[in-house]
Amino acid sequence: MASALLVTGPDRIAAAAHRVMARCDELARVSAATGGIERVYLSPEHARVNRLAAEWMRELGMTTTQDAAGNQVGRLEAHSPDAPALLLGSHLDTVPDAGRFDGIAGVLMALEVVRLLRVPADADRWRSPLPFALEVVAFWDEEGTRFGKALLGSSAVAGVWHDDWWALTDADGTTLREAFVEFGLDPSRIGEAARRPDELVGYLEAHIEQGPELDQRGESLAVVSSIASARRFQLVVEGEARHAGGTPYERRRDALLGASEAALAVERVCRAEHHVIGTVGQLEAYPGAVNIVPGEARLSLDLRGEFDGSRDRVWSALSHEFDVIMGRRGLRWSAREVHAAPAVFCAPTLQGALRAGIVSTLPSGADEPAVLFSRAGHDGMVIGEVADVGMLFLRNPDGISHHPDEAVSEADVGFGIRALAEAVLQLAADR
Numbered sequence: 001m002a003s004a005l006l007v008t009g010p011d012r013i014a015a016a017a018h019r020v021m022a023r024c025d026e027l028a029r030v031s032a033a034t035g036g037i038e039r040v041y042l043s044p045e046h047a048r049v050n051r052l053a054a055e056w057m058r059e060l061g062m063t064t065t066q067d068a069a070g071n072q073v074g075r076l077e078a079h080s081p082d083a084p085a086l087l088l089g090s091h092l093d094t095v096p097d098a099g100r101f102d103g104i105a106g107v108l109m110a111l112e113v114v115r116l117l118r119v120p121a122d123a124d125r126w127r128s129p130l131p132f133a134l135e136v137v138a139f140w141d142e143e144g145t146r147f148g149k150a151l152l153g154s155s156a157v158a159g160v161w162h163d164d165w166w167a168l169t170d171a172d173g174t175t176l177r178e179a180f181v182e183f184g185l186d187p188s189r190i191g192e193a194a195r196r197p198d199e200l201v202g203y204l205e206a207h208i209e210q211g212p213e214l215d216q217r218g219e220s221l222a223v224v225s226s227i228a229s230a231r232r233f234q235l236v237v238e239g240e241a242r243h244a245g246g247t248p249y250e251r252r253r254d255a256l257l258g259a260s261e262a263a264l265a266v267e268r269v270c271r272a273e274h275h276v277i278g279t280v281g282q283l284e285a286y287p288g289a290v291n292i293v294p295g296e297a298r299l300s301l302d303l304r305g306e307f308d309g310s311r312d313r314v315w316s317a318l319s320h321e322f323d324v325i326m327g328r329r330g331l332r333w334s335a336r337e338v339h340a341a342p343a344v345f346c347a348p349t350l351q352g353a354l355r356a357g358i359v360s361t362l363p364s365g366a367d368e369p370a371v372l373f374s375r376a377g378h379d380g381m382v383i384g385e386v387a388d389v390g391m392l393f394l395r396n397p398d399g400i401s402h403h404p405d406e407a408v409s410e411a412d413v414g415f416g417i418r419a420l421a422e423a424v425l426q427l428a429a430d431r
Ligand code: GLV
Pocket: 142, 143, 375, 376, 377, 378
């Protein structure tokens, strides 16, 4: 595919990739944790990182706003100020003890795409040369680390905010509503973050794969076909706390043992269902003393499936397993669903543009780019409510993510920036 961008030569792409890596390092230093990376929604780190992102957006000639949900947005107008916008972006919040690329690389790569594509509007202003404006969105709370509910920022943009989320609490008992106010946001204005479908051309996101497929194939980039559906639960198992020495086994109703069996059942049941995966990432025993049989256990359950149906089938099977396990042990169990998102299928036109973008980075005669479905969750899961979604995956060495060793190579970031920029040009050509 011949395109104007390829003519600009590799130096700008190499510089762009270098800047992305350096900025990922810079953002990694903005953390609530000493010796690790943790940046959660509506925290002082959120505010600091938004200020930095806004500065980088303004440097590119973009106008900036922090929207009503705390997402940082930059916009580069097209020739006509009424033109719809193509959204490019990802998220800047992290899991606890995170890597430095999950989400972050996608936001920074989007900025580099704007840098490559912008043209002078006049002596001191820049504009998009395309029939649409370019917007970079840095979403907040894709991960759900602070309030348990993921995709808060993108839900506000998609206009699917639920008022019952205001009562969600963090580990300190602060409600989402209180955290909004402390951060300087007005909960009553949350609706202002919502975007209308007619003002959006689509949403494109670059993200590390968070799995080993591209690494195993020896390829840099893939087109994403769909994003897995997800459900998250907080489960409580209730038994009876008693003396650890004095209570014979036949008198025990040990909640931790019930929860442990439940966690093993999650592995067994999910392994038996194609493309469904389940994880118990949190498990706590109460009252939590060495010499007390646990009277209560709390555990999380994260379920993902390529399709909603298979995910829901697994949840039904698990509910039955939990009934049997807890019944046998004299325990009670309950579950509160804290997050649910359907599978989202990437738009064929955006997949086609990304495919063309990837092909432009390959030697001629190379094999077709990989097409993968995303087992990880992404902001596109809810942005799909208001705009077509397309995603580009970057090779993630050893497939390790949500871990400090998470990596991506500068060379692959360069390929990714080129592919994304070419995909944007392809979309403009298609319109
Ligand atoms: C986000 O990274 C998720 O998939 O949980």
